Amino acid sequence: MSAKVKISKESAQKAEAIIAFQGYASLEEMVEDLIQKEYDKIKAGDNKEELAKKLSGLGYIS
């Protein structure tokens, strides 16, 4: 899937700054990466059982 989105001039300037500062090669790369990060956050938040399973191996938690 590809999609075009419109953003304000101010946001475009901020995006350029992020690209330069973080070393992204392109706007597409930055957007892909930020979407992935947000997606991972949601997954982490929804995945508490998985986290509990991981942590339970510590022994301190049943």
Added chain:
Amino acid sequence: MMNFLNAGASGKRFVILGFDGMDPAVVLRLIKRGEMPNMKRLSDRGVFTMMESSLPPQSPVAWGTFIAGADPGVTGIFDFIHRNPENYTPMFSQSETQPGKWVVKLGKYHVPLKPGKVILNREGRAFWDYLQDRDIEATIFKVPTNYPPSASGQRTLAGLGTPDILGTYGIYTLYTADVNESQQELPATNVYYAYVDENNVMEGQIDGPKNDLVVPEDPYAEPEAVIVPFKVYVDFTHRTARIDVQGHEVLLAEGEYSRWVEIDFPLIPMVQSLTGMVKFYLLQAESKDKFRLYITPVQISPAHPALPVSTPGSYSADLAKQVGLFHTLGLPADTKALSNNTFSMENYIVQSNSILAESKKLLDYELHRFLGRKQGLLFFYFSSLDQGQHMFWALNDPQHPYYHPDEAKRHGYITEEYYREADRIVGRVQKALPRDAALLVMSDHGFAPFRRQLNVNSWLAKEGYLALSAGSLAAGASIYDQADWGRSRAYALGLNGFYLNLSGREGQGIVTAAQKRPLLEEIKAKLEAITDPKSGEKVIRTAYISEDHFSKNWIQRAPDIILGFERGYRINDDSALGVLSAEVVEDNLSWWSGDHLMDPRRVPASFLSSFAINRDVPRLKDVAPTILRYFGIDTPSQMNGTSLI
């Protein structure tokens, strides 16, 4: 008595043996009985005293303090478990995994152009790096809170905090022909029914990591785990079995624990795979319906590490080449298997002894190498005392609600035997070391009974600090389902503390900056007044308000209050992950019956040295400045401990 500072500038050697959980009261008792002659000799030459642990006295916190020579405010490690304040999610404090970046699709595979990595969350510079600045070699063997190992030119091997290849802290596998056992929901376990066919063959699988390189047909589906099949040919007459896995052949008699077997998990066939290793333990091979096979968590192989476990990266493989494969999991003894009754006491002891034997072999190798140098430091860590005391405490504690007189008769000797074994290890090192070398034997905390447990979330709910949407406490419910964050002022996560629901910090925080301190004072007073309804005893000795006790560097990660429990009490393990229980204080009915998650003044660490020190009661954070001083290095500004010499 040896005086460091009079020793020559060259030829300085220092050995530190770290016995996690070695309790000074037990050491003293055994010394008095004449059962720890080597520790006695060491203390006669130098010092034997108790040492102040960290706040809280949890191993990752304490060893982090040891590494940085500073309090947890500098290391940023305050508990085994921290939380993400944005969404209240618990997370492992010591490290985090960052996924690969910039993924491209190649056929049916996703290939990250920038691979994922694991980040160490411990802050502050390690003492061994200050030694490196002066070209003083150090070998740091399995110190906790160093996974992945921080970048260093020194030889370091990661310890507690090192996960298995699945990224967990130890998920084992059990194949059992007992239908009831196979249907149990056990924590930290993969349990399968063992079907042994008419030819006495059982087919099984070892579950590997989830393969997120494969493009799933359903984009919302979880990636599937890579599995490796194996076959077991059982001889019930002789109670033996042959296990065939990936061309390896393992022969076991009933009750026998295997060697390490490396397993390759293919991610992209012929292109990319991950190597792990397991041991098999044939628990029972009596008949088709009395067959049980245990498989360890899939550990990172030191010979082919799938994740970084050493500096330099080749160090673990070099060691494996010299002494054979060895355990890498941070907490290697499978306490969970004993808690789940998958292991009997005997099974656990067999595994624990095997781990200890590997450690001794590695120590011998490293000690030999160390003695070939004129100058340097060797730190070597042992986990067996800690894990053993967690699991065996109730055997020697008739007041414990999980005291089993029969088990006590059979295995009550075991804890003290671990101490005597520690003493024999000290004796081996003493014998090998020249007189002018310094020796320090230390622990990170002591030990105490864990008889009763406090569910802090349930207490907060009953006191009205944690608002529940259902209105009343439901055992087994989680704060994630029940908490009404818009009305909650506090919540607990982790093993020693809890947090205010602070506005501007927590995702749905309501406590203002002005309300913070008075609220902390109010809760502290109430916590310190809690008594056990069963005995009338005080449950919490001191509730420490974090901002009064830690350096400010990383205090934003700290719980707002650290609970200093009295001996005998600990946080309820459900509460640590946000689960509620109907009773606020309950019995601990588990083999995990000893603990140290208490007030540090109730579980001091041990300090035995070949040299004199300048404080009656040293602090854990003083050890790193002492090491540096021994090698002529002034205490760096980062460290707030002080040299003991």
